Amino acid sequence: xxxxxxxxxxxxxxxxxxxxxxxxxxGISRVQIAAVTGLTAQTVxxxxxxxxxxxxxxxxxxxxxxxxxGGKPRTILRVEARAGYxxxxxxxxxxxxxxxxxLAGRPVTRLHLPLRPRARPDAVIRGMxxxxxxxxxxxxxxxxxxxxxxxxxPGPLDADGVMVSPPRLPGWDRVPIKGLLQEYTxxxxxxxxxxxxxxxxxxWAGIARSARGFAYLYLGTGIGGGLILDNQVYRxxxxxxxxxxxxTVEPEGPECxxxxxxxxxAVCCPSxxxxxxxxxxxxxxICAAAxxxxxxxxxxxxxxxxxxxxxxxxxxxxxxxxxxxxxxxALREVGEIYREVIARAVAERPLARRLHGVxxxxxxxxxxxxxxxxxxxxFHATYAPRLGTLVxx
Amino acid sequence: xxxxxxxxxxxxxxxxxxxxxxxxxxGISRVQIAAVTGLTAQTVxxxxxxxxxxxxxxxxxxxxxxxxxGGKPRTILRVEARAGYxxxxxxxxxxxxxxxxxLAGRPVTRLHLPLRPRARPDAVIRGMxxxxxxxxxxxxxxxxxxxxxxxxxPGPLDADGVMVSPPRLPGWDRVPIKGLLQEYTxxxxxxxxxxxxxxxxxxWAGIARSARGFAYLYLGTGIGGGLILDNQVYRxxxxxxxxxxxxTVEPEGPECxxxxxxxxxAVCCPSxxxxxxxxxxxxxxICAAAxxxxxxxxxxxxxxxxxxxxxxxxxxxxxxxxxxxxxxxALREVGEIYREVIARAVAERPLARRLHGVxxxxxxxxxxxxxxxxxxxxFHATYAPRLGTLVxx
Numbered sequence: 001x002x003x004x005x006x007x008x009x010x011x012x013x014x015x016x017x018x019x020x021x022x023x024x025x026x027g028i029s030r031v032q033i034a035a036v037t038g039l040t041a042q043t044v045x046x047x048x049x050x051x052x053x054x055x056x057x058x059x060x061x062x063x064x065x066x067x068x069x070g071g072k073p074r075t076i077l078r079v080e081a082r083a084g085y086x087x088x089x090x091x092x093x094x095x096x097x098x099x100x101x102x103l104a105g106r107p108v109t110r111l112h113l114p115l116r117p118r119a120r121p122d123a124v125i126r127g128m129x130x131x132x133x134x135x136x137x138x139x140x141x142x143x144x145x146x147x148x149x150x151x152x153x154p155g156p157l158d159a160d161g162v163m164v165s166p167p168r169l170p171g172w173d174r175v176p177i178k179g180l181l182q183e184y185t186x187x188x189x190x191x192x193x194x195x196x197x198x199x200x201x202x203x204w205a206g207i208a209r210s211a212r213g214f215a216y217l218y219l220g221t222g223i224g225g226g227l228i229l230d231n232q233v234y235r236x237x238x239x240x241x242x243x244x245x246x247x248t249v250e251p252e253g254p255e256c257x258x259x260x261x262x263x264x265x266a267v268c269c270p271s272x273x274x275x276x277x278x279x280x281x282x283x284x285x286i287c288a289a290a291x292x293x294x295x296x297x298x299x300x301x302x303x304x305x306x307x308x309x310x311x312x313x314x315x316x317x318x319x320x321x322x323x324x325x326x327x328x329x330a331l332r333e334v335g336e337i338y339r340e341v342i343a344r345a346v347a348e349r350p351l352a353r354r355l356h357g358v359x360x361x362x363x364x365x366x367x368x369x370x371x372x373x374x375x376x377x378x379f380h381a382t383y384a385p386r387l388g389t390l391v392x393x
Numbered sequence: 394x395x396x397x398x399x400x401x402x403x404x405x406x407x408x409x410x411x412x413x414x415x416x417x418x419x420g421i422s423r424v425q426i427a428a429v430t431g432l433t434a435q436t437v438x439x440x441x442x443x444x445x446x447x448x449x450x451x452x453x454x455x456x457x458x459x460x461x462x463g464g465k466p467r468t469i470l471r472v473e474a475r476a477g478y479x480x481x482x483x484x485x486x487x488x489x490x491x492x493x494x495x496l497a498g499r500p501v502t503r504l505h506l507p508l509r510p511r512a513r514p515d516a517v518i519r520g521m522x523x524x525x526x527x528x529x530x531x532x533x534x535x536x537x538x539x540x541x542x543x544x545x546x547p548g549p550l551d552a553d554g555v556m557v558s559p560p561r562l563p564g565w566d567r568v569p570i571k572g573l574l575q576e577y578t579x580x581x582x583x584x585x586x587x588x589x590x591x592x593x594x595x596x597w598a599g600i601a602r603s604a605r606g607f608a609y610l611y612l613g614t615g616i617g618g619g620l621i622l623d624n625q626v627y628r629x630x631x632x633x634x635x636x637x638x639x640x641t642v643e644p645e646g647p648e649c650x651x652x653x654x655x656x657x658x659a660v661c662c663p664s665x666x667x668x669x670x671x672x673x674x675x676x677x678x679i680c681a682a683a684x685x686x687x688x689x690x691x692x693x694x695x696x697x698x699x700x701x702x703x704x705x706x707x708x709x710x711x712x713x714x715x716x717x718x719x720x721x722x723a724l725r726e727v728g729e730i731y732r733e734v735i736a737r738a739v740a741e742r743p744l745a746r747r748l749h750g751v752x753x754x755x756x757x758x759x760x761x762x763x764x765x766x767x768x769x770x771x772f773h774a775t776y777a778p779r780l781g782t783l784v785x786x
Contacts, residue, residue, distance in 0.1 A: 230627070
């Protein structure tokens with residue numbers, strides 16, 4: 001049942017709306033904030049004063065008034081990047097990536113650590129915590145400025161941050177990863193699946209800044225996705241929405257570990273690409289060869305691109321979005337091949353193609369998208385205007 | 394950019410929340426409304442007093458207090474069904490269906506009229522208006538009690554209610570159907586695509602009452618869908634979301650008019666079923682034969698059910714919903730076959746199947762779903778609590 005709302009909820013929601021408007025801009029005046037948020041000048045002014053007092057926002061010079069009549073120059077506001085930090089951890093079955101990000105979402109430090117196959121969950125999580133603490137120490141960030149640790153990890157996850165039979169991580173079923181990381185770091189931990197984290201990262205600090213809605217297709221060891229719909233992260237009833245990797249693209253295709261056949265992931269993930277070429281070459285080598293024009297590798301990659309495009313057309317038909325972002329480490333050198341094939345498909349095939357175009361972009365932060373996204377999870381959880389907060393206790 | 398909110402918006406939003414809580418119940422007390430909406434007793438009391446004054450809600454006896462300590466019995470509130478009416482019109486390429494519905498969403502009158510193939514748009518729309526007026530006259534509903542006319546029609550539609558190259562209606566490109574029907578009826582007209590209308594009908598008065606989120610799969614001359622996500626109708630950026638009929642289920646399958654290959658619609662719509670059997674039998678006869686156990690017809694229908702199930706699994710993987718409703722006239726006698734096959738697939742195949750089940754239901758109002766939904770469009774537009782209204786001008 002839809003919930004009602006009240007004044008205190010409205011206050012903190014509007015505060016988040018203003019902070020998001022400042023974060024999404026490259027400097028913005030109070031008048032512009034009022035224009036983009038629909039809030040009154042007075043409301044904006046009160047909220048900005050508070051954000052300045054708290055040190056989350058700074059005044060950064062002034063812009064000349066747009067009107068030629070002169071008038072008082074407008075003060076430009078920016079997020080104070082050094083007001084807070086978050087550590088983002090991306091837990092991929094093959095490696096751990098860490099990013100220390102400032103409040104503007106900019107990465108200050110990055111670190112990649114390979115992961116021993118079949119390492120014990122508790123040892124891995126203790127290692128994450130140790131590394132997170134070390135990065136903060138080396139960067140000289142005091143505990144008081146740490147907003148939290150964000151963790152992007154393979155789904156499915158339940159609402160308490162417990163991993164539920166992650167298909168590529170045997171031995172991790174029912175591991176309460178959020179609770180353990182919290183215990184070992186002594187910071188608040190925000191957890192989400194890797195692709196949703198990456199999507200939030202793109203919206204907070206990447207290519208989809210202030211996009212009303214978009215789908216994020218994440219290509220890593222597996223294939224996942226994230227959805228921002230009507231300005232909100234869409235997670236679904238069990239927090240496992242946007243599993244684009246399990247759209248069926250070849251009904252008679254190979255079996256997928258998920259219990260289905262011919263899933264995008266079973267056809268398009270790096271190990272499937274290696275199997276399709278069958279030469280013993282690794283995914284990185286195949287991508288390099290395809291990018292270099294080697295015909296066999298190129299043929300395999302183009303077929304994968306076609307299947308990704310089929311899935312993308314289904315996503316567009318289902319969700320009627322204007323923007324599709326491709327990200328994740330498996331893009332490697334072939335991101336542009338994927339982007340072109342998908343862009344052509346979503347221009348030619350969706351039912352509503354005559355009503356609106358669909359932009360397809362590869363993420364400039366592809367390889368680190370999930371780790372940066374993980375850090376953004378913390379900022380998002382702390383600051384983003386979520387309609388849900390208007391209508392829940 | 395996310396918009397801010399303010400007090401007047403909060404007031405009308407909360408009013409809609411209370412009205413929806415009353416509509417979704419079979420009688421509810423003020424205390425219960427406060428419990429389900431999260432609003433304070435005082436806010437509920439003020440809003441209910443206003444709704445009683447306006448005649449939208451009535452007090453209908455009282456329920457014994459739940460506590461054994463006695464206490465004052467609680468007054469039960471219901472929507473006053475006769476407070477307002479709407480005419481729902483479903484424009485299918487083959488027939489026009491009309492429903493006169495009261496404010497509780499109950500159909501008072503129904504009427505079906507066959508449509509001449511290639512009838513001129515203007516003549517068809519004038520006919521709709523004449524019939525709508527006649528139904529109101531015959532039911533004795535005065536103009537003052539008519540909240541409007543709802544129109545469910547084939548997409549794509551633009552934001553002004555103009556039809557944009559509807560694939561099964563040559564000659565209807567760029568017809569401003571909403572504007573014309575408004576002109577000819579002199580009532581406000583709310584238009585939406587047929588499947589979204591049917592989904593709203595299910596949530597207002599049907600099987601999905603007060604469901605937080607669900608997908609509606611509409612099987613008519615074509616195949617479409619509707620989405621309610623996080624308690625809101627999800628329409629997408631060009632109002633053309635939920636085109637489930639154009640999910641690819643057979644990549645090498647038959648060409649679809651949409652420009653794609655092997656779409657659900659190209660494989661599963663009534664004309665495709667007729668072509669698959671190839672005996673010259675019509676869709677109705679094939680459905681009857683399959684329901685009666687005739688092997689060839691049964692085989693064709695079961696294959697269609699499998700392809701619908703493939704699409705349903707993709708929808709569940711993508712949107713992580715708990716409820717899937719099947720509706721529309723093409724369900725005929727085979728609805729239960731479809732339901733069983735789809736229910737099995739969504740129990741066994743989605744990635745998050747261990748985290749939550751997915752209920753699959755056939756709509757009890759399947760044949761009239763779009764027309765009843767069209768009438769509900771009017772109530773929904775007038776009364777439903779839309780988060781969007783909190784954050785837009």
